[in-house]
Amino acid sequence: MKLYDKIINDTLEVLEASPLVEDSYQYDETNVWKDAGNSEFIMQRDAAFEIGGGGEPSVNYTLVTTSGIVSEDEIYVYGEDIGDISGNSAFARIVILETEDLGEESDQEKAFQAIRNLEFVRYHVFPEGYMVRVSARSNQEQIRFSKNAIRKGISFARVGNLYIKKYKEVPGVKKVRVIFITDRNLVEKLLPNADKVDNITKTLTHILDGLPTDCGHCSMKPVCDEVDGMRELHLGKH
Numbered sequence: 001m002k003l004y005d006k007i008i009n010d011t012l013e014v015l016e017a018s019p020l021v022e023d024s025y026q027y028d029e030t031n032v033w034k035d036a037g038n039s040e041f042i043m044q045r046d047a048a049f050e051i052g053g054g055g056e057p058s059v060n061y062t063l064v065t066t067s068g069i070v071s072e073d074e075i076y077v078y079g080e081d082i083g084d085i086s087g088n089s090a091f092a093r094i095v096i097l098e099t100e101d102l103g104e105e106s107d108q109e110k111a112f113q114a115i116r117n118l119e120f121v122r123y124h125v126f127p128e129g130y131m132v133r134v135s136a137r138s139n140q141e142q143i144r145f146s147k148n149a150i151r152k153g154i155s156f157a158r159v160g161n162l163y164i165k166k167y168k169e170v171p172g173v174k175k176v177r178v179i180f181i182t183d184r185n186l187v188e189k190l191l192p193n194a195d196k197v198d199n200i201t202k203t204l205t206h207i208l209d210g211l212p213t214d215c216g217h218c219s220m221k222p223v224c225d226e227v228d229g230m231r232e233l234h235l236g237k238h
């Protein structure tokens with residue numbers, strides 16, 4: 001699976017060029033933030049603050065690769081951690097998954113199903129005191145923290161451990177990198193990538209729907225021109 005590799009490299013380049021020094025944490029299964037099991041509603045009066053809303057930029061996307069880019073389970077934090085934030089701030093959560101070969105050359109359906117399973121995890125992690133509101137169309141994610149969670153010492157490392165634990169329950173997932181960003185500048189730079197990820201997923205859907213294989217008359221051509229491996233995925237079978 002190399003379809004997302006260019007976006008992964010672009011994302012990592014933006015992060016590496018940032019003057020911010022990231023905090024990084026190895027996955028620690030003894031320090032996983034509690035999963036509430038279900039989406040939890042945190043009322044305004046119980047809320048400490050929110051991030052990714054109120055006009056602040058927010059972006060969220062998930063990338064899959066088999067190229068060996070992610071060799072450890074780890075969490076990266078750029079900008080202030082939860083305990084240091086006092087009011088609304090920008091927010092990005094990016095997940096890069098190293099998986100076993102999804103067999104996309106030989107079995108598109110299997111590859112797409114695997115991506116769907118991974119997408120499912122994205123919306124089914126419920127850290128306690130951490131209310132996620134997603135806008136799937138615009139790829140935004142807004143988080144409301146409860147006062148209680150702040151008191152108990154919630155941190156991106158602990159929430160990241162929960163995400164990693166959940167992703168590692170999906171068969172085929174080898175390594176997971178979760179990146180949290182609260183720096184406005186960085187979030188803004190990464191915003192366009194979410195649309196590119198969406199375009200890849202949409203093109204995969206069209207291919208599975210039996211899109212004709214005439215590139216000259218295909219509305220997906222701009223995506224296939226840009227994304228390495230997409231054309232092979234569609235036409236390689238014929």
Ligand code: SF4
Binds near residue numbers: 211213215219222
């Ligand atoms: S490979 Fe050609 S026909 Fe297939 S989706 Fe891409 S542009 Fe369209």
